[in-house]
Amino acid sequence: MPTHRIGLIGDFNPDVIAHRAIPKALALAGEVAGVQIEPVWLATDKIEIGAAAALAEFAGLWCVPASPYASTDGALWAIRFARENEIPFLGTCGGFQHALIEYARNVAGIRDAEHAETNPGASTLVVAPLACSLVEQTGTIRLKENSLIRKACGKPEIVEGYHCRYGLNPAFRERLAAGELHFTGWDEHGEARAFELSEHPFFVATLFQPERSAMRGEAHPLITAFVRAM
Numbered sequence: 001m002p003t004h005r006i007g008l009i010g011d012f013n014p015d016v017i018a019h020r021a022i023p024k025a026l027a028l029a030g031e032v033a034g035v036q037i038e039p040v041w042l043a044t045d046k047i048e049i050g051a052a053a054a055l056a057e058f059a060g061l062w063c064v065p066a067s068p069y070a071s072t073d074g075a076l077w078a079i080r081f082a083r084e085n086e087i088p089f090l091g092t093c094g095g096f097q098h099a100l101i102e103y104a105r106n107v108a109g110i111r112d113a114e115h116a117e118t119n120p121g122a123s124t125l126v127v128a129p130l131a132c133s134l135v136e137q138t139g140t141i142r143l144k145e146n147s148l149i150r151k152a153c154g155k156p157e158i159v160e161g162y163h164c165r166y167g168l169n170p171a172f173r174e175r176l177a178a179g180e181l182h183f184t185g186w187d188e189h190g191e192a193r194a195f196e197l198s199e200h201p202f203f204v205a206t207l208f209q210p211e212r213s214a215m216r217g218e219a220h221p222l223i224t225a226f227v228r229a230m
Helices: 017-033 052-056 072-084 094-106 148-153 170-176 210-216 221-228
Strands: 003-009 036-042 060-063 089-092 125-129 138-143 157-161 166-168 181-186 192-197 203-206
Touching: 003 017, 003 072, 017 036, 017 210, 017 221, 052 072, 060 072, 060 094, 060 221, 072 089, 072 094, 089 094, 089 221, 094 125, 094 166, 094 170, 094 192, 094 203, 138 148, 138 192, 148 181, 148 192, 148 203, 148 221, 157 210, 166 170, 166 192, 203 221, 210 221
Parallel strands: 003 036, 003 060, 060 089, 089 203
Antiparallel strands: 125 166, 138 157, 138 181, 181 192, 192 203
């Protein structure tokens, strides 16, 4: 059985539910996909910016929850590497937020894009506080037809869990979606909860945490699709 090494972009904390769930979620997805998974934690302050060889060894990269990261620059570099080198990428919660920042700065031309959690006084907050906190909340997400996430999940709506206070600033939605970035999941109020890149083999980010299904012993279809993309 082949083995895939997956880099987990984030700073491991055993008290974070998602951090305990992700290795289990990958193992379950690997069982479904018929491969073994070796997850490797990549502490953001240890990611050497510009050191491509250190990331090229991974079959996939997952930017995990629990921001602010020790190094925002380290996380953004790893996300950019996955995007530019067509490495299968999954971002959840904080990973969704930082993938938006990376794309905004380096593709959409919003060079001063910032995150309200780390720079609340910035003038260009692409990631801003949510109108209602989603800490330990669940909700229904409507999925875009023919999107990667909908094909993976096999249905038009899913119910998922969150642990976040920040999301896309709606003021930047149209500008971000003018190119290859497509928002592909929305909550019941029409707020963006997932996006993907159309020109990338597999680049999907969700504000919700699909990895939580592993705590119930269930393989999540999106994570399985991520593993199969390798």
